[in-house]
Amino acid sequence: MPELPEVETVRRGLETLIIGRVIRSVGVLNSPKSFPNAQADVDAFMIDAEIVAVRRRAKVLLIDLSTHYTIVIHLKMTGQLVYRGDQVFGAGHPNESLIGELPDRSTRVMIEFMDNSWLYFNDQRKFGWVKLIPTIEVPNIDFMKKVGPEPLELDFTSAQFRQRFERRARTNIKAALLDQSVVAGVGNIYADESLWGAKISPKRKVADVTTEEFEDLYRELRYVMNLAIEKGGSTDKNYVDVEGKRGSYMDFARVFRRENLACPRCGATIVKIKWAGRGTHICTNCQK
């Protein structure tokens, strides 16, 4: 589920809530594959370690420890990271948590801190994972070696964006946008949203997209992702932030999950098709 804006929202929440805390215990429930490290590594490099930084690269979270080890986390489709301190707000409260008592049946990993607060990794579909590796090894993970540039970095230019697609000239623009080695962090929601913003059909061959259209797509992708971060991400089904709260970008979406509704730009009916192996939302009137 979570794409760059959702993972960034989680990162910011973790940064305010767990930096400086010290780990007392680590528990793995229901799914050893969610956290494959040996118990000896956990004992040696997690227990008594202090959280010193929370970073993000593409859709991957990096929690740096004082032991010079890093907890690497990928939420994939249904992963959640929920922090629990003293207070949990119920229905009706502005900080209401959508997540009930923890651990629950989708909890895979629990981290307990010395102050009796907890961080829970929940993952219904078990695609996500948590790994503990030396901090210095993070850049050497296969994923890190091949992943493309961060699209929201201030020095990332429109020209660089266009050049990243040259290798994928023969495929369609949506498949290329979803390719993490082209640009980091784009998933199905923001691919559809940015293509709509740039008035480009997801079916277009990359080679046929003009320089001007790449400039539009670059601008629209940065616009929708920055807006989504401002709105705390998109909650379609599972996604919540570290306090268990939903994100509100879906209230602002123009095409995603808006099939059979009117295009906000031209009024034509938005359609949903299967494209690039994914559900794809298009206004066929304005996207050419």
Next chain:
DNA sequence: CACTTGACCTGTCCGC
């Protein structure tokens, strides 16, 4: 190499 498809899992929703 570039490209496409299926697999990994569980849960939910929709049509019969």
Next chain:
DNA sequence: TGCGGACAGGTCAAGT
């Protein structure tokens, strides 16, 4: 209600 099938925000490992 029950049942089968399609589908869900992401990546990999296989095919061609």
